[in-house]
Amino acid sequence: MDSLTIAEQLTVHGIKPSYPRIQIYKYLYTKKNHPTVDDIYNDLIEEIPTLSKTTVYNTLNLFIEAKLVKSFNLDKNEKRYEIIIHDHSHFQCERCNKIYDIPCDDINLLPKEYEGFKVNEKQIFLKGICEECLK
Amino acid sequence: MDSLTIAEQLTVHGIKPSYPRIQIYKYLYTKKNHPTVDDIYNDLIEEIPTLSKTTVYNTLNLFIEAKLVKSFNLDKNEKRYEIIIHDHSHFQCERCNKIYDIPCDDINLLPKEYEGFKVNEKQIFLKGICEECLK
């Protein structure tokens, strides 16, 4: 967690570090899976018995506004969330459903004809079979 | 539309070419935008006054099963649909919201460490400002 505690990290971004917020951030930071709201809720409800999904939604949207977290959609109409780190693609295995983060740092995706376009954000989703499942 | 009519195209894929199905396919084929169900419904309701959204959903899911059409999610929880053609990325302008198709034929997105993975499908979403809006 760099040299800052999670609470400090949140404060720096103008977010008051309440207990649920810290736990949700820690969850995203340490698990590094790509959870849905349900995943987060179900995993944290043991530790925070009073937690509600509303709070999970509120908190995630707060994090998104602060650009700490981003959301994306796989094919289902259900958002997934992750801490914003370096650029990477997502590879979802069609067999085991695991989502892999694949580095994709300096790939230029714009052909010459589109040189005039300014890219602020890129998201790459791959589907197929992962190495494990191919064995 | 190649050498086949739309009706023939559907029949080849095992789909009985009813009037709504032909119109929906034609819509996707000729407009080449990336419509939501609402877009399709609102644009076709004039021509097919009895059309229902259920039929749009049914038809699109039928097309997807026949691998004629694919759906994808931008950030909103709302599916967009398009005819399956050659591989391409989507670039959405954050200013005018237009979605551009960007060719991305032979880009290899897997670094060496992931050589063992088999990619069946790739989806690339870019966001930024398009050339028009930058002027």
Added chain:
DNA sequence: GTCCTTGCAAAGCGTTTGCACAGAA
């Protein structure tokens, strides 16, 4: 006391399902 976080309940919205009618073969 004031401000803000939390969480229940309800609403909202995109999508799917149940089912009955109608039209095609």
Added chain:
DNA sequence: TTCTGTGCAAACGCTTTGCAAGGAC
């Protein structure tokens, strides 16, 4: 007649909103 496409209405699932109670400062 049998099969299948269509479309209304209801159900469903994820997300947001309204609002009131409780806590932090």
